[in-house]
Amino acid sequence: MLRILIADDHDLILKGLKQILKEAYPHALIEEVKNAEGVFKKAIQQEWDIVISDISMPGRGGLDMLHDLKESFPKLPVLILSVHPEEQYAMRVLRAGAAGYLSKDSANEELVKAVQRILLGRKYISPYMAEKLAEQIDVPLSKPLHTILSDKEFHIFKLIAEGKSIVEIAAMLSVSQTTISTHKAKLLSKMHMRANAELTRYALENKLI
Amino acid sequence: MKRILIADDHAIVRIGFRQLLMDSFSQLYIEEVEDGEQLLKSAFAAQWDMVISDINMPVINGIIALQKIRERLPDLPVLIVSMHDSSKYASHVHKAGGAGYLSKDVAATELVKAVQLILAGNKYFASINVEG
Structure with a gap:
């Protein structure tokens, strides 16, 4: 039954x-x-x-x-x-x-x-x-999601996943906070995610950090 | 027969309503429509004891449909149900002449009670205090 x-x-x-x-x-x-x-x-x-x-x-x-x-x-x-x-x-x-x-x-x-x-x-x-x-998806589904990020986005993604703030990342990369925020919004959208915690979870699951 | x-x-909500009412009332005829335009067409095409209508529907929304029904059939009671649990809607519905307003997330018993009261000629507004 x-x-x-x-x-x-x-x-x-x-x-x-x-x-x-x-x-x-x-x-x-x-x-x-x-x-x-x-x-x-x-x-x-x-x-x-x-x-x-x-x-x-x-x-x-x-x-x-x-x-x-x-x-x-x-x-x-x-x-x-x-x-x-x-x-x-x-x-x-x-x-x-x-x-x-x-x-x-x-x-x-x-x-x-x-x-x-x-x-x-x-x-x-x-x-x-x-x-x-x-x-929406212009890469094969078999590829991991983070591979669609640009190198800069991927770098920022890892820093956010490690728990670094926008201010800290801006200082580390010597660019403005606005630039970091823009990259962050774009990478979140590409990853279909909303919160930093999701990035961290993804990064851990995929052994990126 | 009501x-x-x-x-x-x-569809899930319509079927849920139908089932709930069939379980609670013995003599019942129920017809279902999917949008405001069909609602008006059916409301004017036959005799009804009561209308139960959603607010957010394609073509014509429930509040507009309610107003049009009130113009032509002032004695036909209309219960408005909505996903919005807001007293703002309740007072709109009350002002437009609705017989009641309910949020879709209330318990089955409350839905049945509202239908019972309205079929008996009363009004049912749970979320605002209005004189019936």
Whole structure:
């Protein structure tokens, strides 16, 4: 029997999700939880074939949950649902180990398609997102992300990842703080990241510092 | 038999609403539409006991649709639901003649309560204090 765990803090979304899944998989066991802690509790209690989770839930957010969940249950496929536009979050979520990313305004057919594909052990991104990726990324996906940075950007990236401030980096490289800020904004955008902590994490994971 | 018209551009939300109402009321006919234009078309094409509408929808937003419904069908109650948990919207909806305003993140029980009250001829504004 197929076992599906769904997590969302909105009752309406839970009801809707459950109904769509019940129609597609009439014999599946479908259970609902309303936060990240609930997902963990259920994941410990029994095995699931797929977890479908909102990304913004109260308490620990979905992205944090995803990191921890993949650490404890690396084989458990997680499909992330979100109200955020796909281009903002999809890459981040997939990099964090999600099996798929779907915007909540997708049609129900797309949800079922995503679930089907993930249950086959594959990944799912929407056709829209696939097109966006093709447009945005001008290097082969097999290349590490940081290789698209210019040498100067890469240097600054490493300094930021090591915890150096804009002021310190500007002084070290004898350029203005504005110049460093501009480089930083550009490299963050190229890396699809927002915070210094993400740069540090990436740098450590890829043994760059 | 109560007839309810639901307008929301998110399929998951429409299906969630339908399911929630079917679970809570015994005699119900529900129709779903995906945008404000379809909402007006359906609202004027048949008799309804209540409309439940999202605010952010394509073509015509929920507040404008509410105003147009009020002009032609002043007795048809309209419950506005939104992702925005803001009393600013609630007072807009109240001023425009809406029968109620709810944020989509409230519990299922509150949604059902609001629908019950509105079907019984009351108003439901949880986030602002207004006279019904």
